[in-house]
Amino acid sequence: MKIRFWEERDLSAVADLERECFSDPWSSQAIEETAKRQDFIGLVLEFQGEVVGYVGCLFAFDQADILLIAVSKNHRGKGWGKTLLEKALGVLKINQVQNVFLEVRKSNLVARSCYAGRGFKEIAERKGYYSDGEDAIIMEKEI
Ligand SMILES: CC(C)(COP(=O)(O)OP(=O)(O)OC[C@H]1O[C@@H](n2cnc3c(N)ncnc32)[C@H](O)[C@@H]1OP(=O)(O)O)[C@@H](O)C(=O)NCCC(=O)NCCS
Numbered sequence: 001m002k003i004r005f006w007e008e009r010d011l012s013a014v015a016d017l018e019r020e021c022f023s024d025p026w027s028s029q030a031i032e033e034t035a036k037r038q039d040f041i042g043l044v045l046e047f048q049g050e051v052v053g054y055v056g057c058l059f060a061f062d063q064a065d066i067l068l069i070a071v072s073k074n075h076r077g078k079g080w081g082k083t084l085l086e087k088a089l090g091v092l093k094i095n096q097v098q099n100v101f102l103e104v105r106k107s108n109l110v111a112r113s114c115y116a117g118r119g120f121k122e123i124a125e126r127k128g129y130y131s132d133g134e135d136a137i138i139m140e141k142e143i
Contacts, residue, residue: 001080003087006035006042006054013051014044014068021070024131034058034067041091045071045084053080055088062098069102069111081114089118093143100143103129103136115139 006014015028026034035042039060045053052075056068066088071081092100102120104111112122120139129136 001045001047001083003043003045003084006044006056008035010042010044010051010054011035014054017051017054017070017072018068020072026068031056031068041088041095042068043084043088043091045080047075053084055084057088057092057100059092059095059097062096064092064095064097064100066100066102076110082118085114085118089141089143098142100141102139104139105130106135106137112137112139115141 011028011032015031018025018031034040035056037058039058040056041059041064042054042056044051053071054068055066057064057066059065069081069085071084089100102115103126104115106125118141120141122137123140124138126136126138128134
């Protein structure tokens with residue numbers, strides 16, 4: 001397994017994984033437009049030459065949002081998600097980021113536990129945030 005910076009050529013693999021992992025995936029176009037931005041930082045996780053995980057963040061000054069993060073179903077529970085998250089936090093810190101935010105579905109207990117275990121605190125709840133009406137939990141970590 002190796003983690004490297006997200007490159008333009010990763011778009012279709014990431015978009016495929018996004019569809020595999022979420023009921024409301026970002027479109028390929030939305031991922032492409034976001035990943036092109038100057039304030040984007042993305043990493044991908046490769047296993048046997050295949051992209052099986054990704055994380056994407058936007059940052060401005062000392063704040064960042066983690067917008068995208070997932071690991072392929074076949075490779076979950078092996079510590080790769082937390083490694084990806086920790087690497088992303090390291091890259092954000094190098095870029096002078098001090099506060100990192102993310103939103104997670106209330107029902108997504110695996111992800112919430114993954115973030116809590118890495119020191120993210122639940123700071124707010126947004127009622128009906130997702131298109132299917134589910135609430136979002138906003139989490140923050142100081143790095
Ligand atoms: C969330 C996700 C990225 C975690 O990746 P992963 O590789 O499966 O997780 P890891 O094996 O690195 O475990 C990280 C933490 O997740 C939690 N976790 C993992 N598997 C779990 C399980 N089966 N049950 C409960 N918690 C679990 C634990 O808190 C674990 O931390 P710990 O090892 O310190 O206890 C992955 O489950 C995923 O892609 N889910 C679908 C997409 C998604 O929901 N993304 C987040 C959107 S906000």
